[in-house]
Structures are given as structure tokens and as C-alpha cells.
Amino acid sequence: MSTPLLSAKGLRLAFGGVKAADGIDLDVMAGEFLAIIGPNGAGKTTFINMSTGYLRPQAGRIEFDGQPILGLQPRAIVRRGIGRSFQLPQLFTEHTVLENAALAVASRLGLWSPLAPLLRPAWREEAMDLLERFGLQGVAGSRADALNEGARKLADIAMAVALQPRLLLMDEPTSGVAAAEKMQIVETLVRVLRQSGVTAVFVEHDMDVVARFADRVAVWSQGRIAALGPPAQVLADPVVQRDVIGISAHA
């Protein structure tokens, strides 16, 4: 049996009386695409925050590739190979898409240059290759704030991929993206991540996206995992349909 890439055991975290994590056990296997679904406030983002060093659980442990990562700072966790993207893209809006991607390359190399003109040609070349893989070469010269939401999401994920993660945690990669664009965006990012050998966990409210792209789906409910399995099985569960999908659809 293969060992999990990420393994969370007994995670607990309460904010006052709110149990955002109430005993989370989850193994993410290398190479899989695991979707997290669940209503607002179920604790999905809290799980991502705990796995990336932004929040520390009050109990439990998390191992990445067999090594404990709790207590490490977010930057140290990135260096171990866990990347993330946020619900709202974290781009430097006044810079071009190419400059954003090149800055991410520079950051991976530990060389930070806030001054775009100082970006080295090698960083720009690697960044351009990356943008081409995401189909973003046409907007490489555009300012990040001029992009539509779909391209902005892809550019944000391209920056996370520039850091060469082994695992990427994505918080609602399709939120705010027009329905007509959604499948295309996810298809692109899944293709690039699979080609790059990146394992992915993504929070998603669109069940069509989950059904089509997830290998497994974990259903979050009040800080717990209420169901876990292949989408065809989990999404057909009448309890999940009533208690989660019905609520999630109105999120």
C-alpha cells in the first residue's frame, strides 16, 4: 500500500464555541485530485490553513511525506513542497502577468526582487514557459488587474506552480469565474498539474467540476468529514445531497 503524501490525524481547532475542526483525519495520496465540498463555515478553509502553517490546531498532527509539519512557518512549509492558492488571487496587480510569474520563480530561488526591471532573463524565460503551459502567453504583457477572473485564477495558480510544489491546496479555484469558462479553466489547471506531477486538494462548490475532475471527494460538515470516496458514490448519497449539496448550491 502506498504511503500518503499528506496525512492529517485528529485535528481539532475551535474559535470560541465554533468547532472549525472537530477531529479531522485525512490521508491525501500522491498523484490524486481530492475535492473538498461542504457548506459555508464547515471548516474547509481552516483545514487548508492548518496544512499550510497559517493556523495551528489545538490537537492532532499533520505529516507531509512522513515528516511532521505542525509548528513550521508558512514559508518553511512551502519549501517542503506544499503550495496553496487563495479564494482571492494574490497577484501584484500593478505588475504584468509575466512579471508576477517571474517574481514567483525568483522567490522559489530565494532571490526576491520587487523591482520588475531588475528581473533576470532566466526568470522571465522560465515564467514564460509556465504561462504557455497555462495558455496564458497571450496575456503575459497585460497588467494582472486587467485580466478576467478566469485568467486571474489561472495566473495565480501558475505562480503557485512556479514554486514547484508536490502538493497544491486550492481554495475555490473557480469561485467568481463565469459558468461558461469554468470547465475550460479547471481542465487547463488539471492538465498542467498532472503533467507536473502535482497532487491537488481543492475546495469546490460546483458539483459538475467535482464529478468530472476529482478522484475522490471529502464532504466537510461542522468541522468533521461526513463522507469520503469516489465522486460517483459520494455525490449520489441522499444524505450528502440533502445536507450538503442542497446547502452548498446556494453558497
Ligand SMILES: Nc1ncnc2c1ncn2[C@@H]1O[C@H](COP(=O)(O)OP(=O)(O)OP(=O)(O)O)[C@@H](O)[C@H]1O
Ligand atoms: N481566524 C478565525 N477566527 C475566528 N473564527 C474563525 C477563524 N477562521 C475560521 N473561523 C470560523 O470557523 C468556522 C469555519 O470557517 P472556514 O472558513 O474554515 O469554513 P469554510 O468551510 O471554508 O467556509 P466557506 O465555504 O464560507 O469559505 C466558521 O464558523 C468561521 O467563522
